[in-house]
Amino acid sequence: MKCLECEGEIPIPEDVIKGEIVTCPDCGVSFEVHKISKDSFELRPAQVEGEDWGE
Amino acid sequence: MLYDVVRTEEKMLAKAADRKNIDLNMICSKDLYLDLHKDYQEKFGDIVLQRCVSYFRSIHITAFLESKGVKVVNGLHEAFTAGNKLNSTLKMVNAGIPVPKTYLAFTQESSLKALEELGYPAVLKPTMGSWGRLIALMNDSESAESILEDREHMFPIYQNYYIQEKVKRPPRDIRAFVIGDKVVAAIYRISAEGVWKTNTARGGKAENYPVTNELEDLCLRAATAMGEGLFGVDLMESPDGLLVHEVNNTIEFRNTVPITGVDIPSLMLDYLIDLKH
Incomplete structure (x- = not known):
């Protein structure tokens, strides 16, 4: 999958789950796997930390 | 399992469910829209593990599901109590648990x-x-x-x-994991170089901390003060002994599992299965 930022190659795990965060090994930008049908998905820029995020 | 983002913890839980042949339905909160007049017990199954990383979203969904008779872990009472430092500290003060002034x-x-x-x-x-x-x-x-x-x-x-x-403590604190009525693991969280906070999210390093009787007793009392469920109890080593400074409601364990060898996600699922029965 091509990185939306630098067009580097982002490896997508075989067992990817919708909502999973993947990171570009080239530029370090994180993306959220947004939509998964059988063989397709798309990436959207990930929200890194919301104001009410945590444990 | 209800989630906002699939982090390492959610993947570990999904894999543990696979190993145990548990029918785990992953529900992304971002896809949800909820009709206040409808019944949702069938859609959400026997029990919901609340893993939303957004606190406000999680308590709204938990409130909704509980009102529909769906069992959620942690429940709304626990999320309200542990999710607010004032509420949790007051509960601990009232229970006689040592906390920082x-x-x-x-x-x-x-x-x-x-x-x-x-x-x-x-x-x-x-x-x-x-x-x-x-x-x-x-x-x-x-x-x-x-x-x-x-x-x-x-x-x-x-x-x-x-x-x-600001408690006089070594540059570390202790995080203990409570699942139901057991303290299953604990770690030291050691501050990163030049950082006074110990949070692993802020670069703190984890080391195994063998669970002692004192730690177990204090953590179980702290967890009971919150209600019942899954908690991360944070303690500091003060000159006068252990103090509990925080109890966490949606535990993160990615650093703890490899260091302690304790399969926390499996134990969490075992706890939920026991609750179901």
Whole structure:
């Protein structure tokens, strides 16, 4: 999958789950796997930390 | 399992469910829309593991599901209590659990008076929040004034001033994991170089901490003060013994599992299966 930022190659795990965060090994930008049908998905820029995020 | 984002923890839980042949339905909160007039027990199954990383979203969904008769872990009572430092500290004070000396104030002026009584250095924490976010060290009245002034310009929730003594402790604290009525693992969280906070989210390093009787007793009392479920109890080693400074509601365990060898996600699922029966 091509990185939306630098067009580097982002490896997508075989067992990817919708909502999973993947990171570009080239530029370090994180993306959220947004939509998964059988063989397709798309990436959207990930929200890194919301104001009410945590444990 | 209800989630916002699939982090390492959610993947570990999904894999543990696979190994145990548990029918785990992953529900992304972002896809949800809920009809207040409908029944949802069938859609959400026997039990919901609440893993949303957004606190406000999680308590809204939990409130909704509980009102529909769906069992959620952690429940709304536990999420309200552990998710708010004032609520959780008050429960622990009332239960006689040793906690750092803490004040609550609502203005800059009254906070400075509280700080005069408490003494410096002290720590200002948001009542809601996590990962060490917006926790400020106040070394003296000048730094306190500046920090409080900043807060006066922030969203009103940050003007509930939860002020706590800065406990004299080694550059580490202890995180213990409570699953039901058991303390299953504990780690030291050691501050990163040049950082006073110990949160692993802020670069703190984890080391195994063998669970002692004292730790177990304190953690179970702290967890009971919150209700029942899954908790991460944070403790500090003060000169007078262990103090509980926080109880967490949606535990993160990615660093703990490899260091302690304890399969926390499997134990969490076992707990949920036991609850179901």
